[in-house]
Amino acid sequence: MFESIVEKIPDMGKSYHQETLLRQAARNRPFVEKSIRDLPKRSGPKQASCIIVSAGPSVRRKKSIRRIKASQYQGSIIAVDGAYVACLEEGLFPDFVMAMDPHPTRVVRWFGDPNLEKNSVNDDYFKRQDLDVEFRNNATEKNQRNIDWVNRYACRSNVIACTVLHTETVVARMHEAKFPLYWWNPLVDDPENKNSLTKQLYDINPVACLNTGGTVGNAAWVFAHDILQIPSIALVGMDYGYYGDTPIEQTQTYYELKDHVEKEEDLKKCFISYTFPLTGERFYTDPTYFWYRQNLLELLEGSKSVTVNCTEGGTLIDDRVPAISLDQYLKDFSNG
Amino acid sequence: MKKNISVLKGNFQAKKDVLPKTLNEKEEGDLSEKVKKRALASLGGSMVYMERKKRTWDGNV
Numbered sequence: 001m002f003e004s005i006v007e008k009i010p011d012m013g014k015s016y017h018q019e020t021l022l023r024q025a026a027r028n029r030p031f032v033e034k035s036i037r038d039l040p041k042r043s044g045p046k047q048a049s050c051i052i053v054s055a056g057p058s059v060r061r062k063k064s065i066r067r068i069k070a071s072q073y074q075g076s077i078i079a080v081d082g083a084y085v086a087c088l089e090e091g092l093f094p095d096f097v098m099a100m101d102p103h104p105t106r107v108v109r110w111f112g113d114p115n116l117e118k119n120s121v122n123d124d125y126f127k128r129q130d131l132d133v134e135f136r137n138n139a140t141e142k143n144q145r146n147i148d149w150v151n152r153y154a155c156r157s158n159v160i161a162c163t164v165l166h167t168e169t170v171v172a173r174m175h176e177a178k179f180p181l182y183w184w185n186p187l188v189d190d191p192e193n194k195n196s197l198t199k200q201l202y203d204i205n206p207v208a209c210l211n212t213g214g215t216v217g218n219a220a221w222v223f224a225h226d227i228l229q230i231p232s233i234a235l236v237g238m239d240y241g242y243y244g245d246t247p248i249e250q251t252q253t254y255y256e257l258k259d260h261v262e263k264e265e266d267l268k269k270c271f272i273s274y275t276f277p278l279t280g281e282r283f284y285t286d287p288t289y290f291w292y293r294q295n296l297l298e299l300l301e302g303s304k305s306v307t308v309n310c311t312e313g314g315t316l317i318d319d320r321v322p323a324i325s326l327d328q329y330l331k332d333f334s335n336g
Numbered sequence: 337m338k339k340n341i342s343v344l345k346g347n348f349q350a351k352k353d354v355l356p357k358t359l360n361e362k363e364e365g366d367l368s369e370k371v372k373k374r375a376l377a378s379l380g381g382s383m384v385y386m387e388r389k390k391r392t393w394d395g396n397v
Binding site for chain 2: 005009010014017018020021037100101102103186187188189190191197198202206208209210211212213214215222225226227253256257260287288291295298299
């Protein structure tokens, strides 16, 4: 059951999302000015190492961002969109903020949503995310605070913007906040193939294409590795799963899995467990996160950089990305 | 306005009986298959990932 769902995801995704991606790319065409290839050159500690801050549940539980800030780490910080405000909360200003997803109402929330009430109707997606526990208790006030913070600090981070972001909500919000934007296309299939979607996207917006690995955290790794060419990369908040005490109803694709399986009891077969070696804690994953995890491991094949997993939990347990404590990494790079 | 609508709700008799549409076996099967497929398509998130050989590409076919 688990494997069969994972196997079907790529093909189904292409036919389902192709039209949306092409439509969004065309709408963004007037705004695509600078490519990620136009980013200013970096040197010293900023080029020696980086930390990718993703938005998995460990970020809050392990206080990862607070610890990075306290260490006065001098390397580059790449935050995924969902972790950006959490960084601002701790006074950590990412060098880069990675944004990829074309969703019309969910992504804008990460930058403070001017239409939060309208965009939240019938959508409990955020209620199923650990990073959001405080937000859900005081949504209107926190959202306004996020809008103010993002407006104030946008000039300190470069947004690494995918050409398929939603124009009227996300791109408009980024312009309003005055983020510097550097664009990229998603490399979703072989551009040399006939009718390649990647080639079609490139023809609309001729900027560099990045392999996404299906999710923004994986795309952030490709950006760090292949565009910034940083030799030492640490991953934080890349859980690819859930803490053992998370009810399955709170997992991100619970409703989709429920719709997909024949019987209620089959739902349990859609999850598999892991024990994290550094702590002995139990985690579990669903087909989606397992697929993302597999994709990252594939992307890591032939990597020229050293990538370490400083998430301190989750299901990314593999020799290609050794797990070390965040404190160890921060100590190793304390002098750049 | 809200108050008025709640007063109007269900306080009249329609001239014709309105029955919910019942699906035949084939229609039910098609619908169920459609829901399963849509669920599967959205499981991968909003992004496609098919390419495994290249990490970047700059238009140089």
